[in-house]
Amino acid sequence: MSVRRVMGTEVEYGISVQGQPTANPMVASSQVVNAYASATVRARRARWDFEEESPLRDARGFDMSRQIADPTQLTDEDLGLANVILTNGARLYVDHAHPEYSTPEVVTPLDVVRWDKAGEQVMLDAARRAQQLPGNPAIVLYKNNTDNKGASYGAHENYLMRRSTPFGDIVRHLTPFFVSRQVFCGAGRVGKGQDGRDHGFQISQRADFFEVEVGLETTLKRPIINTRDEPHADPERYRRLHVIIGDANLSEIATYLKVGTTSLVLAMIEDRFITRDLTVDTPVASLRAVSHDPSLRTTLTLADGRKLTGVQLQLEFLDLAKKYVEDRYGADADPQTVDVLTRWEDVLGHLEADPMSLADQLDWVAKLKLIEQYRSRDGLAWDDAKLQLIDYQYSDIRPEKGLYHRLVGAGRIQRLLTDDEVELAMTNPPEQTRAYFRGRCLEKYAPDIAAASWDSVIFDLPGRESLQRVPTIDPLRGSKAHVGELIDRCSTAEELVRALSR
Amino acid sequence: MAQDQKQPRKSDETEETTEVAPESAVAERKEALDDDVDAILDEIDDVLETNAEDFVKSFIQKGGE
Numbered sequence: 001m002s003v004r005r006v007m008g009t010e011v012e013y014g015i016s017v018q019g020q021p022t023a024n025p026m027v028a029s030s031q032v033v034n035a036y037a038s039a040t041v042r043a044r045r046a047r048w049d050f051e052e053e054s055p056l057r058d059a060r061g062f063d064m065s066r067q068i069a070d071p072t073q074l075t076d077e078d079l080g081l082a083n084v085i086l087t088n089g090a091r092l093y094v095d096h097a098h099p100e101y102s103t104p105e106v107v108t109p110l111d112v113v114r115w116d117k118a119g120e121q122v123m124l125d126a127a128r129r130a131q132q133l134p135g136n137p138a139i140v141l142y143k144n145n146t147d148n149k150g151a152s153y154g155a156h157e158n159y160l161m162r163r164s165t166p167f168g169d170i171v172r173h174l175t176p177f178f179v180s181r182q183v184f185c186g187a188g189r190v191g192k193g194q195d196g197r198d199h200g201f202q203i204s205q206r207a208d209f210f211e212v213e214v215g216l217e218t219t220l221k222r223p224i225i226n227t228r229d230e231p232h233a234d235p236e237r238y239r240r241l242h243v244i245i246g247d248a249n250l251s252e253i254a255t256y257l258k259v260g261t262t263s264l265v266l267a268m269i270e271d272r273f274i275t276r277d278l279t280v281d282t283p284v285a286s287l288r289a290v291s292h293d294p295s296l297r298t299t300l301t302l303a304d305g306r307k308l309t310g311v312q313l314q315l316e317f318l319d320l321a322k323k324y325v326e327d328r329y330g331a332d333a334d335p336q337t338v339d340v341l342t343r344w345e346d347v348l349g350h351l352e353a354d355p356m357s358l359a360d361q362l363d364w365v366a367k368l369k370l371i372e373q374y375r376s377r378d379g380l381a382w383d384d385a386k387l388q389l390i391d392y393q394y395s396d397i398r399p400e401k402g403l404y405h406r407l408v409g410a411g412r413i414q415r416l417l418t419d420d421e422v423e424l425a426m427t428n429p430p431e432q433t434r435a436y437f438r439g440r441c442l443e444k445y446a447p448d449i450a451a452a453s454w455d456s457v458i459f460d461l462p463g464r465e466s467l468q469r470v471p472t473i474d475p476l477r478g479s480k481a482h483v484g485e486l487i488d489r490c491s492t493a494e495e496l497v498r499a500l501s502r
Numbered sequence: 503m504a505q506d507q508k509q510p511r512k513s514d515e516t517e518e519t520t521e522v523a524p525e526s527a528v529a530e531r532k533e534a535l536d537d538d539v540d541a542i543l544d545e546i547d548d549v550l551e552t553n554a555e556d557f558v559k560s561f562i563q564k565g566g567e
Binding site for chain 2: 016021095153373385386390
């Protein structure tokens with residue numbers, strides 16, 4: 001494989017109600033999701049179908065008992081919280097105390113960026129609509145991962161992998177990659193320590209919240225490698241690698257590189273191409289050490305005794321990936337795989353020579369540059385509230401207030417997509433996966449859909465006593481090529497279900 | 503400019519011009535950069551929440567995931 005595989009992201013947004021610091025975040029999150037649902041989801045609102053969810057299934061081959069699980073891990077219980085499926089195939093819902101958007105399944109890194117950015121626009125639209133509700137709550141959403149007071153919320157990635165790949169191989173090779181990839185996909189943070197007790201800037205929002213190397217938890221004792229094993233696909237053939245260690249990126253290039261390089265490294269692991277041992281000593285401490293040094297000079301000790309910086313460790317993976325793509329595809333490599341390799345090499349080169357030269361590409365550098373400019377103009381110390389404010393407000397998703405957006409508006413941050421392309425992805429599904437079937441069904445047959453999820457669409461047809469469940473267990477079926485014409489042809493859900501069960 | 507001065511004592515003059523030209527260019531570039539920084543900070547000043555201290559204090563989130 002290449003950078004192409006079935007994948008997606010899920011982002012929890014920070015939430016606050018202006019002028020009401022004590023507002024209940026679960027209520028505010030529900031208002032956001034419900035406001036969007038009422039305004040955009042036509043007729044009947046399809047429920048989320050929890051049948052295939054198994055959040056306590058561990059990739060190492062056992063199930064955690066429900067009795068010993070932390071209540072926050074029981075994500076398959078329908079708590080009556082707002083939860084909708086959109087016509088672009090995405091899921092918009094309330095997770096604990098945050099509104100969350102999961103992209104539909106896509107197969108390229110650029111499509112991850114497209115539907116991830118579409119999620120930001122859905123959230124923006126949702127918050128604006130919530131303001132029309134009684135009481136006019138002015139809800140502001142932040143695409144970040146910590147309040148710098150001890151709380152962290154996630155920005156997860158999902159990658160479909162071959163079941164036959166030993167989990168130990170994933171842990172061995174992916175851990176050093178995850179320890180170091182933050183040098184280009186960190187979102188930058190003012191404050192050190194989970195509660196921000198130490199002043200200063202660090203590369204990643206999330207590094208300080210990771211405490212163990214491998215584990216099932218996501219809300220406490222967070223692991224670098226998460227073992228949740230809910231494939232939402234044939235479990236004999238696939239596992240879904242649930243990656244919880246990333247930061248939520250605003251920069252399109254950062255998201256693109258994050259998922260593109262990770263997908264490539266996974267391909268090398270699946271093909272057993274990595275023969276070098278890049279294991280780092282003390283991965284959890286190393287993760288923080290890399291994050292805490294924006295000069296990028298801190299070295300990590302490898303199991304073989306070598307001492308490499310985070311960037312040098314990434315260069316080892318880049319070198320392997322270039323050889324892998326050359327070996328497997330040569331001149332036939334697909335354009336996005338080539339582009340990811342080129343950009344990865346370019347960014348690592350700049351990080352070696354002059355990190356600040358990437359202020360127009362990477363979140364952490366853009367944020368740090370802005371902060372340094374303020375420090376030098378106004379003589380601000382690291383504990384000045386203004387620097388913390390800049391950190392938060394960088395991720396404010398409102399174009400008129402968010403500092404990322406102001407920098408883009410001033411032509412200071414490069415993009416990969418246009419506003420129009422992102423807007424289309426708010427309502428249209430990707431065409432290469434089952435998200436196409438899900439999205440088109442919701443767009444065309446909403447009144448007859450009782451529920452849907454990643455692996456099914458459930459119809460409630462007039463005149464039929466039982467619900468009709470159409471399983472979508474293979475993520476690559478239900479694409480436009482498979483069902484586009486069929487959906488075009490069937491004017492009613494009844495016709496569609498009849499055609500499918502023939 | 504450099505052409506007029508080139509004729510008589512070649513070595514001296516070229517040295518002088520190579521020294522002068524970059525310096526003024528650097529100064530110009532620095533000025534342009536300063537203006538650039540001022541422009542973006544002015545713009546950010548306009549949108550930053552007004553009471554940083556209060557804002558930071560009230561930005562409290564619950565854990566997630």
